Amino acid sequence: MGLKTPLHGVHAAAGAKIIDFGGWEMPLHYGSQIAEHLAVRSGAGMFDVSHMGVIDLRGPAARTLLRELLANDVARLAQPGRAQYACMLREDGGILDDLIVYFAADDWYRLVVNAATRSKDLAWIRAAAAVQGVGVTERTDLAMIAVQGPQARARAASALPHACRDAAPALPRFGFTMAADWFVARTGYTGEDGYEIILPATEAVRTWETLLAAGVAPAGLGCRDTLRLEAGLSLYGNDLDESHHPLESGVGWTVAFEPGERAFVGRSALESARRAPGSVLVGLLLEDRGVLRAHQAIAAANGPGIVTSGSFSPSLNRSIGLARVPAGTDTGEQVRVDVRGQQLAARVVAPPFVRNGAATFSLAPAESSR
Amino acid sequence: MSQIPDDLQYTRSHEWVRTLANGRFEMGITDHAQSALGDLVFVEVPAAGRALAAGEAFAVVESVKAASDVYSPLAGTVIGGNAALASRPELVNQDPYGEGWLVRIEGGPPAAAMLDAAAYASYLAAETK
Secondary structure, eight states, X not given: OOBOOTTHHHHHHTTOEEEEETTEEEEEESSOHHHHHHHHHHSOEEEEOTTSEEEEEESTTHHHHHHHHBSSOGGGOOSTTEEEEEEEEOTTSOEEEEEEEEEXXXXXXXXXXXXXXXXXXXXXXXXXXXXXXXXEEEOTTEEEEEEESTTHHHHHGGGSOHHHHTTGGGOOTTBEEEETTEEEXXXXXXXXXXXXXXXXXXXXXXXXXXXXXXXXXXXXXXXXHHHHHHTTOOOBTTTBOTTSOGGGTTOGGGOOOOSTTOOOTTHHHHHHHHHSOOEEEEEEEEOSSSOOOTTOEEEETTEEEEEEEXXXXXXXTEEEEEEEEETTOOTTOEEEEEETTEEEEEEEEOSOSEETTEESSOOOTTOOOO | OOOOXXXXXXXXXXXXXXXXXXXXEEEEEOHHHHXXXXXXXXXXXXXXXXXXXXXXXXXXXXXXXXXXXXXXXXXXXXXXXXGGGGTOTTHHHXXXXXXTOOEEEEEOOOOTXXXXXXXXXXXXXXXXX
């Protein structure tokens, strides 16, 4: 049997369809993935993301260590209480993981990493941390709940501990507040406003039930995937992996090349890649009827490409995807995608596909797709 | 528990067949199948006149997560696919044995290996154990 989060019993009691996700038994949906998706876009939904890894780095050299390990620069975090999205790279620039780093104090940073990569990440971080004398602790005593949607922050207010209630509503994007073992961050993976709440595992069930009573709908990992895809956010293992560097994975914006003297792991490989762009990650909107899926082959004007993520967009009522295509492929270009043996037409668009519940591009009226 | 009407025949790959009059048959996927797939977002059905061999894939049902082929347990010629599914694929989720039918064909007869409702119910019970 797989690993279980502190909320597993709650999901089972709610009739969730449980699937294996990176070794964890997680809820795929609680009845209808599409209804959950739309609930997050129009109101508020909550996700159990306790399977993700929470890693604390403590010691005076923690910042020095992270400036070496991450392609983004934690020195850009102006003050404690700010968080940043970053990639952790190999020497050849391949992406080991994408993560959020929280600046808690001068001698304390927290990482939240993907479930499927946590063991690999821990080994990598521990090897580097030992050299710098930084303490590395995996916080398996904590749970994590993401509350997302236009109503998320209002409805979550009553579930927060008193010590966080004043600070939370005032948080800027990527800001967080903490009290004892509670972290409340204004971050997310859906393209909607909301919080990601890290809390003691022992308080997870009570908090989930308080959120439920406040009108927050349980949402499974199924709609988490379609929500993040509509928001144009990358998924590790699909759009990001060790065989590709950030510049060809749509996350080049997270690489801090300045200051030039910061020697982060993967820097020299990225400097070379920057001079000779190979491929880029773009958004695809399927114009014909069908559904884009990962690994489908693409024929673009500049050469072949591949779909890295594809699904049906419940907000747009048509299929969308992310794809790696040759550099120079332009927004607006029509490409052909091999969908189960048929060569279907898709248009290259710039993600996100959906922002604040609406399409970010004009939908042609004559579309044959739904 | 999934619904399994008594008047239909079933396959181990979760299709159902309804015998109509005059050598005609209606086919679809079972309640168990639609539930396992989740919300359907795309259904492709065959055009009228297409000849089907027994065991041939004749339709594609795609949920948010994955695409699945649907196999015909009998040989025949397609009379028509369910055109309503092009704009309302969710009919297969809502009414898999009624408005969510996939295709009507002329042909048959169904193979002897098909299951009746009781046999399909025990097959499901064993499979999901």
